[in-house]
Amino acid sequence: MGWLKRDEMKQEVRHCVSLLTFCFRKRRQMVIGHRSVSRAWLQFVRGFCNVHRSTDGQWSEMAGKRGALIVLEGVDRAGKTTQCSKLVQALQQSGRPAEMMRFPDRTTTIGQLIGAYLENKSDLEDHTVHLLFSANRWEMVPLMKKKLEQGITLVVDRYAFSGVAFTSAKPGFRLDWCMQPDVGLPKPDLVMFLQLNPAEAALRGQFGQERYETSVFQRTVQQRFEQLMKDQTVNWQVIDAAQNIENVHKDITAHSLNAINKAQNLPLGELWSETLKN
Numbered sequence: 001m002g003w004l005k006r007d008e009m010k011q012e013v014r015h016c017v018s019l020l021t022f023c024f025r026k027r028r029q030m031v032i033g034h035r036s037v038s039r040a041w042l043q044f045v046r047g048f049c050n051v052h053r054s055t056d057g058q059w060s061e062m063a064g065k066r067g068a069l070i071v072l073e074g075v076d077r078a079g080k081t082t083q084c085s086k087l088v089q090a091l092q093q094s095g096r097p098a099e100m101m102r103f104p105d106r107t108t109t110i111g112q113l114i115g116a117y118l119e120n121k122s123d124l125e126d127h128t129v130h131l132l133f134s135a136n137r138w139e140m141v142p143l144m145k146k147k148l149e150q151g152i153t154l155v156v157d158r159y160a161f162s163g164v165a166f167t168s169a170k171p172g173f174r175l176d177w178c179m180q181p182d183v184g185l186p187k188p189d190l191v192m193f194l195q196l197n198p199a200e201a202a203l204r205g206q207f208g209q210e211r212y213e214t215s216v217f218q219r220t221v222q223q224r225f226e227q228l229m230k231d232q233t234v235n236w237q238v239i240d241a242a243q244n245i246e247n248v249h250k251d252i253t254a255h256s257l258n259a260i261n262k263a264q265n266l267p268l269g270e271l272w273s274e275t276l277k278n
């Protein structure tokens with residue numbers, strides 16, 4: 001038998017820990033007097049193997065091995081949601097704890113105001129709605145940090161880059177003004193820009209229903225994203241989103257695995273803290 005690769009080794013260790021946990025739970029039920037000894041032994045085994053199980057039952061590595069913050073960006077209908085779901089599924093299936101988030105998160109009180117605005121059910125002043133989008137990210141920061149610390153990789157459908165690209169596509173909005181409210185957010189370890197011609201994106205499912213879904217506006221949004229991608233403090237990767245779904249997924253997975261490996265021993269950064277200093 002050949003040597004096990006690092007990931008296969010980790011899988012093996014996780015299986016052993018599962019088995020040991022099961023055995024000791026059974027033993028605990030039988031030998032009540034030795035309960036504390038069994039618990040201590042279990043903790044030792046998990047600590048030794050550097051793994052723990054989160055509340056939703058996923059295995060993850062302990063302190064020092066944080067999850068990665070991975071963001072997918074692009075114009076409307078570029079395929080972000082499709083690819084976020086596929087990536088999370090693939091990571092989970094390979095034993096890497098991962099969860100999806102999306103912005104705007106329309107479930108919160110702030111998110112509901114944004115949702116009504118996007119669906120043209122209400123009107124909001126342009127600066128106000130920009131700040132609401134940003135507040136909708138800040139309200140999720142404690143949860144995001146907690147999950148990353150637990151070793152869970154977060155795959156995020158849009159982030160502050162959409163915030164800046166969409167608002168600055170409106171007349172009278174400077175890029176740096178738009179960036180300011182999001183300075184200091186958790187900095188993504190990787191931002192993948194799904195590159196697709198806005199004209200092609202407009203041909204995909206149900207385009208045109210929400211406020212920003214006009215080809216003219218999306219073309220300006222695309223230009224603003226291109227300006228943001230010049231910032232070398234952010235790890236941007238451009239993905240050809242005109243390929244079929246499986247090939248886009250392959251590209252995204254390769255970049256993500258690389259970012260996950262690199263991020264696990266690095267501290268989480270702060271977005272745009274350096275970029276806007278001068």
Ligand SMILES: Nc1ncnc2c1ncn2[C@@H]1O[C@H](COP(=O)(O)OP(=O)(O)OP(=O)(O)O)[C@@H](O)[C@H]1O
Nearest residue numbers: 076077078079080081082083204205241243244245
């Ligand atoms: N690579 C692809 N090729 C063709 N169609 C695709 C591809 N990826 C996604 N689609 C289709 O395009 C539509 C939009 O996909 P999806 O919702 O993933 O995009 P999105 O970028 O999240 O959109 P939005 O930002 O507008 O919510 C869906 O009907 C989806 O099935």
Ligand SMILES: Cc1cn([C@H]2C[C@H](O)[C@@H](COP(=O)(O)O)O2)c(=O)[nH]c1=O
Nearest residue numbers: 076103104133158159162163166167212
């Ligand atoms: C995060 C964010 C998004 N937007 C825009 C971009 C889209 O047109 C919608 C969200 O649509 P989705 O289908 O829910 O992805 O909102 C924005 O203007 N500002 C932001 O910060």
